[in-house]
Amino acid sequence: MSVQEARAILEPAATRVRDPLTSRSMWLAGMIVEPRVEDGALKFTLRFAAEHEPADRMRMQEALRANIKGQGFDGSVICNVRIGDSRSKAAPAKDRGHDHSHGHAKGKGSGGAGPVRGMNAGGGMQPHGGPINKQPVAGVTHVVAVASGKGGVGKSTVATNLAVGLAERGFKVGLMDADIYGPSLPLMMNVQGNPVANADKKILPLVSYGVKCMSIGFLAPSKEPIIWRGPMVMGVVRQFLQDVAWAPLDYLIVDLPPGTGDAQLTMIQGTPISGAVIVTTPQDVALLDAVRGVEMFRKLDVPVLGVVENMSWYSLPGGEKAYPFGKDGGVAMAAEYGVPLLGQVPLDQSVREGGDKGAPAVLEGQGESEARAVFLDVARAIAEQLGA
Numbered sequence: 001m002s003v004q005e006a007r008a009i010l011e012p013a014a015t016r017v018r019d020p021l022t023s024r025s026m027w028l029a030g031m032i033v034e035p036r037v038e039d040g041a042l043k044f045t046l047r048f049a050a051e052h053e054p055a056d057r058m059r060m061q062e063a064l065r066a067n068i069k070g071q072g073f074d075g076s077v078i079c080n081v082r083i084g085d086s087r088s089k090a091a092p093a094k095d096r097g098h099d100h101s102h103g104h105a106k107g108k109g110s111g112g113a114g115p116v117r118g119m120n121a122g123g124g125m126q127p128h129g130g131p132i133n134k135q136p137v138a139g140v141t142h143v144v145a146v147a148s149g150k151g152g153v154g155k156s157t158v159a160t161n162l163a164v165g166l167a168e169r170g171f172k173v174g175l176m177d178a179d180i181y182g183p184s185l186p187l188m189m190n191v192q193g194n195p196v197a198n199a200d201k202k203i204l205p206l207v208s209y210g211v212k213c214m215s216i217g218f219l220a221p222s223k224e225p226i227i228w229r230g231p232m233v234m235g236v237v238r239q240f241l242q243d244v245a246w247a248p249l250d251y252l253i254v255d256l257p258p259g260t261g262d263a264q265l266t267m268i269q270g271t272p273i274s275g276a277v278i279v280t281t282p283q284d285v286a287l288l289d290a291v292r293g294v295e296m297f298r299k300l301d302v303p304v305l306g307v308v309e310n311m312s313w314y315s316l317p318g319g320e321k322a323y324p325f326g327k328d329g330g331v332a333m334a335a336e337y338g339v340p341l342l343g344q345v346p347l348d349q350s351v352r353e354g355g356d357k358g359a360p361a362v363l364e365g366q367g368e369s370e371a372r373a374v375f376l377d378v379a380r381a382i383a384e385q386l387g388a
Contacts, residue, residue, distance in 0.1 A: 003035060033082075203244045278294055305382060308378060
């Protein structure tokens with residue numbers, strides 16, 4: 001726990017300090033090693049390259065210490081400095097010992113044993129988050145992240161329908177609500193209760209529609225706001241991944257919060273992810289933010305399984321379609337990035353009603369609506385890409 005506690009403090013602090021050699025944050029550049037908390041003191045080593053100017057070293061150390069205090073840590077901070085080998089900005093990746101093979105190849109499980117992309121031969125570091133210490137979720141074959149660049153595009157709707165759709169296809173499925181500030185899983189999956197621990201001190205998820213569910217909404221009063229700093233949010237995300245009795249699962253669907261912040265970084269850097277699903281609407285402002293989500297996953301070596309365009313159109317009484325948010329924006333985005341368009345979900349009253357009453361539109365008995373058919377197709381496409 002001392003290492004996890006240290007990472008929870010250092011990760012957001014170091015993410016805000018830029019390394020001038022790599023143009024990445026200190027955290028993404030892998031400059032912080034051996035983090036731990038001992039006797040109430042935060043201890044770690046800063047690994048600088050030979051090219052770092054003394055003034056830059058001092059500036060980064062001071063900025064990092066200030067950010068650590070800003071995280072609310074009031075203990076001692078003990079920082080050792082290590083000057084490493086040369087790290088030339090101009091050297092091509094192959095000359096720095098980079099292996100561009102990747103363990104998350106399409107169709108493979110999340111626990112692939114191939115070399116990790118971006119591994120530095122000199123220090124065993126990933127460019128996106130310090131030491132290589134990704135921890136698989138026990139008993140889970142595939143972790144699938146559902147993400148969006150902004151809120152209000154129907155990301156949770158897609159996540160819940162994807163989870164239930166996979167369960168209806170016969171897979172063992174879990175659904176994790178990583179949106180700590182705005183949990184919607186309890187309402188959308190029509191499940192309430194207080195999770196308990198088993199004999200192994202693992203949290204037992206609640207079950208709805210054959211899907212194992214976990215959300216902060218089960219642990220906090222529904223009208224009480226979650227007013228937490230980043231390290232606390234990151235700690236809960238880690239606990240939901242590693243301290244919940246998910247096994248056995250074919251798929252764990254993770255409903256990420258909007259944006260590219262602490263919760264996303266914590267999960268991506270700490271867990272092998274089989275792939276990500278990007279949710280957007282056709283309008284330009286949503287697409288701009290969705291592109292940031294695609295770029296985040298690509299830079300952190302997570303395969304993008306495809307794009308779901310939500311609120312694509314609504315059907316008029318005469319059978320024609322109206323496009324209130326624009327037309328085919330998700331189609332163009334998928335083509336630009338060379339990823340599949342998993343589906344275009346229409347504006348359908350049954351989708352909204354199903355979410356509000358906790359009956360996902362993909363469920364058997366919900367009728368043969370256009371939305372139900374699309375969600376089933378999305379589930380099928382994910383299953384075909386990843387297998388189980």
